[in-house]
Amino acid sequence: MNFNFSEEQQQLRDTLDRYVRKDYGFEKRRGIIHGDSGWSAEVWAQLADLGVLAVGLPEEHGGLGGGPFDTLLVMEALGRGMVVEPYLATVVLGAGLVARAGSEEQKAEILPAVASGDRRLALAHHERGGRYDLSRIETSARRDGDGWVLDGHKSVVLHGAAADTLLVSARTPSGLSLFLVDAGASGVTRRDTPAQDGHRVAEVMLRSARGDLVGDEGAALPQIELALDHAIAALCAEAVGGMAALIEATVGYLKTRKQFGVPIGSFQALQHRAVEMYLHAEQARSMSYLAADKLGASDAAERRRAISGAKVLVGNAARYVGQQAVQLHGGIGVTDELAVGHYFKRLTMITLLFGDVDHHLAQFGEAMSA
Structure with a gap:
């Protein structure tokens, strides 16, 4: 490649x-x-x-x-x-x-x-109790004249309060379907909440909210799965960028922080830890490239193996790099005034979004044994 x-x-x-x-x-x-x-x-x-x-x-x-x-x-x-x-x-x-x-x-x-x-969008798919099961949807949609009416409750909608238009998944007689819903329309209520990493998520309540069907009725699940695979690959790339910034900040700190009259970066044990951070980040970079490459695979199973493999390796690397960065900075590594702790929070959230390491490790194992 x-x-x-x-x-x-x-x-x-x-x-x-x-x-x-x-x-x-x-x-x-x-x-x-x-x-x-x-x-x-x-x-x-x-x-x-x-x-x-x-x-x-x-x-x-x-x-x-x-x-x-x-x-x-x-x-x-x-x-x-x-x-x-x-x-x-x-x-x-x-x-x-x-x-x-x-x-x-x-x-x-x-x-x-x-x-x-001029327009911002948000995918309102996940629901309470669904965890990482994409097919576990209780929101319903029924025909009403030439359109559809939706009822349900969506959780952890990324930037849902900032969106002008929501893409909402709902059950119809033919299966899982996708709808465009005006975020400011009657019947739509949003509650905005700050997450630990500084991003915003929203709870979205739908009460007889009108929506327009996207694609064929009952055919939304494969499209949502593909969209989330694209999102996971994008998150892996974001994590690579965050890790690179953390390593740069940590190495800079090791060169300037002094103990016993010398920079702590001169201590071999700390040099080894910085090198390990770099190796983990470079492995994550390689896997993020593989995930991006496999998004175009015609075989959905091949795509999902690559995506799950990348999520596992990048998640483990993000945790290692984040922990080392905080520890090498000492007490100031967790203060709000320093960027290091904020990077660690974002990397932790990336690791959990759309399936944590354990979930994707299980998915990868199932795919390999199929």
Whole structure:
């Protein structure tokens, strides 16, 4: 497999890295997450101006026609800056679903607005008690004239309060289906909650809320599974970016913190720990590349093996790198004023999102024995 990036991809990476370092510093991020909305409309507009929101969308609908590796580069850069704006929820999950399953009319209406930053999306799928079982859905939808009416309760909707449009999964007579629901419409109630990592999640209640069917009735589960595989691959790339930033901060600290009159980085035992951090991060990078590559596999089982394998290895690496970074910084590693603890929280949340290490290890074992 050739993982060499094109000149355009290198330019995308460099542009985003410069933006994160120059315009999305840690103090700015702290101000954003403590604001009322938990994200910045100004930053969102800047990402749109840079073309970031259009990277993974089809060219015929206002996008740049990029693939999984372009999304990987974006997510890695966003991971370096711990960017809290709803890129994963809107572009990877929401717009990805519309692009693959929506009608031409839905694509033409929604995707250009996502690319320009004028519309934000969120996938409302998971429910209480469902854990990682994607088919365990109790929200229902019934026909009402030419449309559908939905009733149910969705939990942990990523950036659900920031969304203009929700993609809601619900049971219909033919099986699991997907619907577009206006987030501000009658019958939709959202309760916004800050998560431990600074991102926002929402509880979404639907009471006779009207929705428009996306794709064929009863055919949503494979599309949702594919969308979540794309999201997991994107999260793996984000974790790689976060680990790289943690290693950079930790090595810098080891070079400047002194004990007994010398930098603690001169102690061989600490050098070995820093090297181990780097090795774990590089293994995670390789697996994130493999996951991105396998998103295009025609065999769904092959794709899921790669995704689960990446989630396991990246999750273990993120935990190791995060723990070492905190320990090597000593007591200040867990203070709110230092970025290290915030990276560790985000890496921990990434490890849990869409299936923890134990879940994906079991999935990988089942896939290998099938």
